[in-house]
Amino acid sequence: MNNAEAKFILQGYRPNGADASDATFQAALEQVQRDPALHEWFARQQAFDGAVSAQLNAVPAPAGLREAILAGGRVTEADPTQARWWRSPALLAAAAAIAVIFTTALALWPKPALADTALAGYVMTDAAHGNLHGGHGTDSLEATLGNPAIRLGRGLPVNFEALRKGGCRTVSYEGHDVLEVCFNREGVWFHCYIGQRADFPALAAVPTFLDRDGMSVAAWADEAHVYLVAGKAGRAALQRLL
Numbered sequence: 001m002n003n004a005e006a007k008f009i010l011q012g013y014r015p016n017g018a019d020a021s022d023a024t025f026q027a028a029l030e031q032v033q034r035d036p037a038l039h040e041w042f043a044r045q046q047a048f049d050g051a052v053s054a055q056l057n058a059v060p061a062p063a064g065l066r067e068a069i070l071a072g073g074r075v076t077e078a079d080p081t082q083a084r085w086w087r088s089p090a091l092l093a094a095a096a097a098i099a100v101i102f103t104t105a106l107a108l109w110p111k112p113a114l115a116d117t118a119l120a121g122y123v124m125t126d127a128a129h130g131n132l133h134g135g136h137g138t139d140s141l142e143a144t145l146g147n148p149a150i151r152l153g154r155g156l157p158v159n160f161e162a163l164r165k166g167g168c169r170t171v172s173y174e175g176h177d178v179l180e181v182c183f184n185r186e187g188v189w190f191h192c193y194i195g196q197r198a199d200f201p202a203l204a205a206v207p208t209f210l211d212r213d214g215m216s217v218a219a220w221a222d223e224a225h226v227y228l229v230a231g232k233a234g235r236a237a238l239q240r241l242l
Contacts, residue, residue, distance in 0.1 A: 003038045006031040010042055015050035036223075037155075040205065117210060119200065120228060122173055124215040126180070127191040127230035135169030138181045145183035145192055153207055153242035158194055158225055176200070185241065190231040200226045207242050209235050218242065 006028040013019050032042045169180045176199035181192045207220040217230040218238040
């Protein structure tokens with residue numbers, strides 16, 4: 001079983017752990033234990049599913065919903081050739097109520113947001129001043145970042161200390177070192193800022209975006225580092241990098 005197959009199966013795994021002993025999920029759960037990236041994805045998926053379930057449970061069912069469903073069932077059983085479900089006002093009302101509950105839950109679910117907007121703003125300001133950039137010892141990383149076949153959100157070969165000691169441009173944000181590497185992908189320039197995960201715990205693991213004053217930044221994190229990529233080409237260009 002590969003990760004894609006495991007994800008497909010685990011999308012049906014309930015967040016309350018009720019499926020832990022279900023043989024349907026065993027092979028996929030074993031794959032989760034073997035693969036750290038899949039383990040992280042599964043944790044995020046379960047957190048999301050649990051939050052949506054909590055939101056749905058918090059919305060009270062409309063009065064008379066149960067009676068309406070049962071009444072619709074009785075009408076259908078009485079004359080199956082005449083009383084189709086789409087002709088039943090009771091079932092239509094029940095379906096509408098369920099749709100309202102689902103829509104409300106989605107509206108209440110928090111949208112992805114950049115948790116550390118101050119850091120993103122700093123990165124935007126720094127990236128906008130081309131005369132500040134420089135440093136050396138980053139040829140290998142620049143080549144990786146500039147390779148169109150590489151998706152940056154799937155992991156980068158970063159050795160923070162080696163880059164810093166090798167002469168990579170280093171800036172300080174709130175007392176923490178952040179490395180900056182400029183790269184060109186298919187004729188467009190971007191600026192990649194790399195920090196240590198322990199210094200910026202508020203940054204989400206999943207990519208988030210911010211647009212301001214003609215600049216856009218994408219931010220995400222893995223277990224060891226945080227990454228912010230800024231540029232003037234717009235959010236769509238950043239999404240293609242990931």
